[in-house]
Amino acid sequence: MSDLLRGHCAVVTGARRGIGRQTVEVFAREGVRVVYACARKEDDAFAADMRSIAEKYGVSVRPVYFDISDEAAIVRGVREIRSQKDAVPDILVNCAGILSRPCRFSMMSIQEAKRLFDVDFWGQVILTQHLSKIFHRQRRGSIVFVTSIAGMDGFFASLDYVACKAALNAAVVQMARELGEVHVRVNGIAPGLTKTDMIAHQNPAAMEMLKPAIMLGRFGKKQEIAEAIAFLASDAASYVTGQILRVDGGTHPPKANW
């Protein structure tokens, strides 16, 4: 792929590491003119990393800092983006997220579950509500939510995460309905298990046992998810909206204990 996103201006959350960071790099490679790379808090190493991506691809990558679970911080972040008149965003990728500790429903901490919803659901919805006003005014834009196949298939001992991602999948379709009339597309990418920090701390033996459920017999790479995000964000997907695209190597979870 090349030049898929030439001249666009994108906001990417969760940009410090994992799928979000990879998305920033793929966007830069594809010619996004300005990427607002959003991270939780100020970080010199992150800023240097973003500078190196910008120099490598000859684009502008601008760090923006806010905690996605803090509505006032989100509003400040959006205000900062809007103040940069030379780069009005027309793409949003909602990638920031956390995973809960595996835990049976009967033992689940409601407080932790609410915290997960604040980050993985409300943070994304609130940010999208604010930024989509810009897209609405421009009568164009593309929004990609990074959800999960967990929201469709379930995932063992993770009711809060499963419910949260299912809610996001539903929100994608509803937002697509409401924003379609102003030519704004809204889609979701549902990754299967992907090699990032998010799954690095899981029990390796338990993870190995999951591989037979994947047709390709391996976990995904963050690059593979980022390429799919770039496709959905781009004009190559100009007639695609309200969809959740599984990028999961063909995962068919066993009925029991998943």
Ligand SMILES: NC(=O)c1ccc[n+]([C@@H]2O[C@H](COP(=O)([O-])OP(=O)(O)OC[C@H]3O[C@@H](n4cnc5c(N)ncnc54)[C@H](OP(=O)(O)O)[C@@H]3O)[C@@H](O)[C@H]2O)c1
């Ligand atoms: N990896 C998988 O197997 C997998 C599968 C399906 C879906 N997903 C989804 O993919 C997305 C990205 O996950 P990943 O695998 O790339 O995970 P990751 O490597 O753990 O990265 C998560 C990113 O989210 C950021 N983040 C977390 N809480 C935040 C907050 N309160 N405010 C702002 N940023 C916050 C993190 O920032 P810090 O660096 O500051 O912590 C980090 O940059 C998530 O939505 C996840 O649910 C992942």
